[in-house]
Amino acid sequence: MKYTASLVQLHIDERIAELRTEALHRGIPVADDETLQYLLLTVTALQPKRILEIGTAVGLSGAAMLRACPKAKLTTIELEEERYEEAKQNFIELGVSERVTAHLGDAGEILSMMDGEFDFVFLDGPKAQYEKYLFDLKRLMKKGGVLFADDVLLYGWVSGEEPTPQKRHSIVDKLRSYLQTVTTDKEFLTSVLDIGDGVALSVYLGEKND
DSSP, X not given: OOHHHHTOOOOOOHHHHHHHHHHHHTTOOOOOHHHHHHHHHHHHHHOOSEEEEEOOTTSHHHHHHHHHOTTOEEEEEESOHHHHHHHHHHHHHTTXXXXXXXXXXXXXXXXXXXXXXXXXXXXXXXXXXXXXXXXXXXXXXXXXXXXXXXXXXXXXXXXXXXXXXXXXHHHHHHHHHHHHHHHHOTTEEEEEEOSTTOEEEEEEOOOOOO
């Protein structure tokens, strides 16, 4: 374990912590402690009013963000129906369901039909699609909004710190393309951080029509 990761002390609801442990035992992907800590630190500081999440899983990161931002509303998208249904139940149990709009389906299709402006985007869905989502995310983000993309270094494969398995070259190439695109796009100010499996934090600078 990295020294910095060993210092993480999560401040989350006890029931969310229990559900995270259960999800990990079942092989359901949830943000690791270091990433979740940084995610919650970011939203706690920013206090966004409208949050967009791509990749609901079973709703635990979304619920944790809503607990950290009492005035926020969450729009979240999940591709797998079983996880989507479990997330809806978790939102109810955790007392945040009235602030959640949950969508089941392909994020690329759903994003193209959405409108409005979001203060914060948590991008944690299919990694190979990150770059594809950027066009609609820019359209949906408020000027000064923050895009938090998770797993962008993917086990050290993307950075080259670890050898990439043969079957994973395609997804690594697509994540590298996403990072190249978002870091060179003049409408974003981006830092790539070695937190968890890598976080790309981008502030949207683009102009919006009044």
